[in-house]
Amino acid sequence: MSQYDPADTPDSNHAHDEQQRTEKPTDRDCPCCRVCGLTAERSDEPTVRHEHREESHEGRVHQDPDHSHDDHDGHDHEAHVDHADHEEMFKQRFFVCLVLSLPVLYYSPMLQEWFGYAAVTFPGSEFVGPVLGTIVFIYGGIPFLRMGAVEVRNREPGMMLLISLAITVAFVYSVAAIGFGIGEPFFWELVTLIVIFLLGHWIEMRSVRRASGALDELAELMPDTAERVTEDGETEEVRIDDLAEDDLVLVRPGANVPADGVVEDGESNVNEAMITGESRPVKKEPGDEVIGGTTNRDGSLRVRVSATGEETTLSGIMRLVEEAQQSRSRTQVLADRAAGWLFYAAIAVAAVTAVAWTVAVGFGLPVVERVVTVLVIACPHALGLAVPLVVAINTSMAAQNGMLVRDRIAMEEARNLDTIVFDKTGTLTEGEQGVVNITTSEGWDEDELLAVMAAAEGDSEHMIAEAIREEADERGLSIPSVREFEALQGRGVRATVEIEAAATPGAGEDGVRDGETVYVGGPNLLRHLDIELNAELEAFADEAGDRGQGVVYLLRNGEAVGAVALADVIRDESFEAIEALHEMGVEVAMLTGDSEDVASAVSDELDIDTYFAEVLPEDKDKKIIELQNQGKLVAMVGDGVNDAPALTRSDVGIAIGSGTDVAVESADVVLVENDPRDVAHLVRLSRKSYRKMQENLVWAAGYNVFALPLAAGVLAPIGILLSPAVGAVLMSASTVIVAINAQLLRRADLSV
Structure with a gap:
């Protein structure tokens, strides 16, 4: 791993992008029609209509073997290729x-x-x-x-x-x-x-x-009819073509969702495998979005329709x-x-x-x-x-694995990639704070410390408080109640613990007792209360600082009894993805706006070859150019929004975690799931193909x-x-x- 030392980039390097973009074809011929001798008038705007298991190519002349078509000047031709x-x-x-x-x-x-x-x-x-x-x-x-x-x-x-x-x-x-x-x-x-x-x-x-069965398989996901809920609460069976936005539909167990929408009532697990590639059912409850064509598993759902027909996610995927x-x-x-x-x-x-x-x-x-x-x-x-x-x-395999190809040349080029650049936040990491390490003073254990800190932070809306509470929930800890909660602006929180002495974490000579006031906060709180750290906590804080992690302490009786280190949590999948890319001989780079310490720590932990720290969003594309100037074929992996210039500049732009948003214009490939392993899947599929x-x-x-x-x-x-x-x-x-x-x-x- 090494930090890349950027060099000056001449303005003429913009030509690299122009060259890459102009090489991509706009002429599209149906390969299957070419096999059987059908010819297609070239069109830049193919249209897909879903009449259930039927595909059409707008603007194409269909020369069917069983009948001929005369040419008609001035008329558009539409044909069905079956x-x-x-x-x-x-x-x-x-x-x-x-x-x-x-x-x-x-x-x-x-x-x-x-x-x-x-x-x-x-x-x-x-x-x-x-x-x-x-x-x-x-x-x-x-x-x-x-x-x-x-x-x-x-x-x-x-x-x-x-x-x-x-x-x-x-x-x-x-x-x-x-x-x-x-x-x-x-x-x-x-x-x-x-x-x-x-x-x-x-x-x-x-x-x-x-x-070419991908389109057939996708079209079959959408049911022919839906159960629409009327104003009096009854249900009526209607064709999905008759559904409109804001309609309320009932989706029974085992049925396919008839349109995109939001769950208003009910809980269930929904199979989204054919849309997102996620093999495990996804839990849905009120407020969650559901995708038309996905399968409801075990509970009834009432869904408020948000998109129908050509506006649905499934239609967008089929177009791609x-x-x-x-x-x-x-x-x-x-x-x-x-x-x-x-x-x-x-x-x-x-x-x-x-x-x-x-x-x-x-x-x-x-x-x-x-x-x-x-x-x-x-x-x-x-x-x-x-x-x-x-x-x-x-293309069928890619769609079934949550990889939507917008540019065929880019898919073919993926096999030759030298370097893949990941945006750090939200791609390699969760994009939110999480507890990554805990230390305690003598007489405390980690769970006891975490339970009291979660109790003190119970009424706080700060992201650090949420991270501590989530860690306590994941460990299944019993959280004591508190009173007299007070947020200390810019420093932390103060609260009084309300628990029985026998149930108190650390109960005894060193433990927190019922009615005792505790503080939770960072270095500013230590300075405000004039509290010195012991050698063990000092070393913990120094090590966390070297890794670019934040530290929060639990204070009682004028001393710090423990601390937790927090950072943007690295995804488990990121380790597997980078290892797989290295095995395929692909170098991995990382872009982040975070500090040098944070970038270096994440890079070391993931074994990333090159990283760029403190990069402003508008400068990300310049880093792509720097790598391209070394003669490398570069892919950029980002969220498709903040990373749009870099995605466009790269040889292969990969939008990851775009969910059901298939209209990521800056990307050549859209990965539905926010799973960096799909990048390795993409390279492997490109090479095998x-x-x-x-x-x-x-x-x-x-x-x-x-x-x-x-x-x-x-x-x-x-x-x-x-x-x-x-x-x-x-x-x-x-x-x-x-x-x-x-x-x-x-x-x-x-x-x-």
Whole structure:
């Protein structure tokens, strides 16, 4: 641990912040729609509407595979993206095409030759393949053809265009082969390709739906109806859409709270796990706030509604989750570019393959097979899924653990953080005074001393008095009563103890007796009463002073009989958080407006690497710049209000303990709970997510590097050739592997 010696900071350092902010994207594309070929008009203001388990993207054009939309200039488009519908569509088309494909395969001359059987013939049986193959091409292939057309219209060629080209080449060649007699038709390969593509997309949509289930899970938390209390005290069942601010609702045990509000009557424990990540039920009593969507456990509550609809905490969280899932990280941008490059590479390889095979063996079925196989196997499906699936799962996990991501790039950058700066008060510490040490003179024990001090401070509203009373309550002490209480302005208190001698703490020769006057106060009181401390108490006071702690004494009969040291209590969670960050190789710094002694003591106790003491709120951002000037990637952890400039200046701004306030504009990530361990959870989730992205990208890219040459037929001289069907299987398998690997992120342990 060392105190940082600040250096002069040039004004030009402001450019650092400007650079960081301008790099963050405003274009948001739904990753799941990108997977299934749906395209989104870019919008900076996505809107989430909660019609219970239904998401919508305002300002987006939804190109559904089952229907097309014409462009209408001057009109806004609103569409509903439901991946469950996409999944069901691909599933239905898969089974229909599978049934239709079986006769095509059965009557294929090539398969009859391979497997040595003769198909049953009947008049017109020779048309089974062409007729059913055409039906499969139209019914099963039309989703891919339409989505390929969307890619052409948007000038973003990709996987759907490659699939469209592959099945179109196969179909056109097969029709030409029959019509012009130029060779064997390709229908059995065509239907096999389409069936495999439909199966692969069905599996993908299933994975995508599960991965992006955070919005569904959050939407399901809100009940459909509520019990509103009428003016005569009766209850009526109403839709939650009909609730208004100031309505009184009854929340029965086991029911979900229908809207944000304040408890007016009743006590209960409420499960807030899905909103805040807090696993333990939270006790609620009159005056406490409750969040819509949380679950009431064991008691009935009457809640006065304070927010409904889009104004509720749950709606705000859902907006953040949707924005995070739609925002594009640098890794996603790279993957999208790679997918675009792969399209052109596939077209080039297909063209070279066609020319080479035509020169080698002449134009015919082998040439078409090679071209179709290249187009099929080069489809960047796995590359397109590699990052979006991880992003969707990452965002779901973050929301379920009380981490609300406002900026996807910041979430990705968290893995590279060198230094995390914590604001001390209220973040690493409780933000209020607490008893941290006690000493007594001979004849007294700690509980006896604390009970008398709590009694004397019983009528005081000072924060020191509250801290002493809270410590006595936590120890379960019996507090004697007092009379003749008097507050001594700026010095302490005086009171007369009213207890039986036999029950008196320290009763006996040295104890406080019934009717005896005691004083409680600090150094000013000692000077006022001209009381000298004994050596033991003097040493205690000196040690406390070195740690930046305040000392309060109990005085009787003109002498000090004991003392307590008070300080801003360090959270138990802070020790675990800093230890976890150190284990991950992240340095920890602390900002505080407290004195050098206080900052040094807290820093030593928590094993903090660097601290900044006596920092004014308006100067906190300058300390962030000083660390950034050392080439460090810096995160700032604060309350999102007083720390707004520092949060904005940092590379990753983390607002902690913001509770249900999701509108912390200065923060990139909002931590709902005031638990510093969540900062370590954030870094760990960022690192594990990025590792999954890397694994998926390596697999997706490596698969194409390996498979494309095989598809082109470079190993044909030694008898190794991939058929289009095998190519489709490999392509689909690579996609499924990427999807499964992304799902494994759910098993990641984020605990510290």
